[in-house]
Amino acid sequence: MDSAQTAEVGRFQAQQSEWDRIAGTQEFKDLMATKKVFIVPAFVFFIVYYFLLPVLVGYAPQFMATKVIGVVNLAYLFALSQFFMAWTIAWLYVKAAGDFDKLAKDIIEKAESRAQAPAQIPSQTSKEVAR
């Protein structure tokens, strides 16, 4: 079943040791580190910012009812700000992801050229590895 499972997916095929090797390369570690630097803080920020809204609305309704401009209160403005928060994070993420793409492209090209190198052919035929 494992071979059927592997064969059904994608064009690039490699054995276990190759995936482990790629996962251990400096390029891949750099990619993961670059992603983490953006994604973790962005995720934590949006979760905290978002859940402040139901928490404040639920537990401090009087405070949130404070009128800011005319009849428009804090609750409505804070809710509205969530939309712009979401759009801003999405925009920042797309900008940051350009860097992820560059790093990933590098890794893909190296892996594919290795797979096509003549020295790699024997290992491709002895594909079944102990699992």
Next chain:
Amino acid sequence: MSTPLVMFLVFIAITLGITYWASKRSAGTSAYFAASRRVTGWQNGIAVAGDYMSAASFLGIAGIIAFQGYDGFMYSVGWLVAYLTVLLVVAEPLRNAGRYTMADVLAYRLKPRPVRAMASVSTLTVSTFYMIAQMVGAGVLVSVLLKDSGINYKTAVIGVGILMIVYVVFGGMLATTWVQIIKAILLMAGTFLLSILVLAHFRFSFGDFFNAIGHVTYHEKGQEVVKDFLQPGLRFKPPYGALDLISLGLALIFGTAGLPHILVRFYTVPDAKTARSSVVWAMALIGSFYIMTTFLGFGAATIVGRDFISTHGGTNMSAPLLAQALAGNIFFAFISSIAFATILAVVAGLTISASTSFAHDLWTNVIHKGVERKAGEEVLVARVSAFVVGAVAITIAILLGPTANVAFLVGLAFAVAASANLPVIVLSIFWRRFNTVGAVTGLAVGLLASIGLILISPSIMAIDPPTLTGAARHLIQAKAIFPLENPGILSIPLGFAGAIVGTLLSHEPTSEHKFNELLVRSNTGLGAERAGAL
């Protein structure tokens, strides 16, 4: 023929034309399930928005805001912000590592058969609940709108059901995608027009508009009341309102990233980069739409008024009635047919994700151990199951009848998605130790906890006065055991706990060994499925 009927027929004719065009092009498995992965970023973004903005958002949100003001707007906020979870956590890894369904990603490092079987059960559960809610909604809407043309609830449900079966069975993902796109554009255009008309009513003065929202007059128990509709607390009241609000937020933020009909959309694009851009397109559309619910909902509250809406079809008719009040019957027909298109498109999206999961996960990979015995068998099975899913949804929707309380079905869909699907997707991508037992226990606990908690929640359990009769009565006449309407705050942690405990109690070295493969694939896109030729 009445104007709404003519507009409905025009929309149906256009979408059937698309289905015919798509049926000529949908040859092959990848073409049928994933539109050959050739859908572009903006197209898929609009289609994601089309899949997502259901009758619940258009008719439901406008209604909740019209009746309960600010608290209804909380749904709008959560429904957009939820896309950050999709964008930051699931869209790209899923596109990189999967093929047609959510279970593809889980099956990488885990034992495919038990994991696919459980994931398929959860996918079918979410899709079916969601679909029945839409079908009942469609039946009610169409029968109210086309009463003059002699179409009743039953005919309407059967009509909607047959149409969606035709789209999915003959047109596959390509036709479904274009139905979503057309519907999303219509919905945005209609909402925008309606918003402009609301502002025009207040002579384009935001000050006047918000002042009116601050003093909404209606009758409650025969008494005239004036309320500030921007004030929180009209829906979520003490003692459990605050917790319910947080619980709802959790279900929305974590449920969207586990909705099968949204997840399958990311397989229709050529690569992870396009998946990302489609989420951003979707966020632009969905965000603008939900901001405009301010005008729809508060517009209906101030211009039409609660009293009038209550006696003319109820909360769900708020947006169409607003259109009628502002620009007469033609516009009323236009907005109504947009609502109809909305429901059709969402139901088609749900049907294709359910039938794909059945054919790809259960039939090919669980029953036939990952080998498609004959070329084209998987597509054939999917077509047959789309037909069956459609027939089942039609039957249940008719049995439940037009007065069924369906809001909890959509809530249930989100809760199951957040409590069962999301924990296993996240843990499978991020946790090396995660294994098959953990995935199965996580899915099972998440599924049972969310369904169980809803069964003992105020949506199902309450003591009604004897004067209330029919399907509007609660199913169980007793005090609710679980006090919240939304189970997320308890069921999501339970889903995670189930997955973690199951993992820690068992040992599966292959899953840990294969983690590197999934890690590299999902993060780089190495070896990802490519776009096919048409």
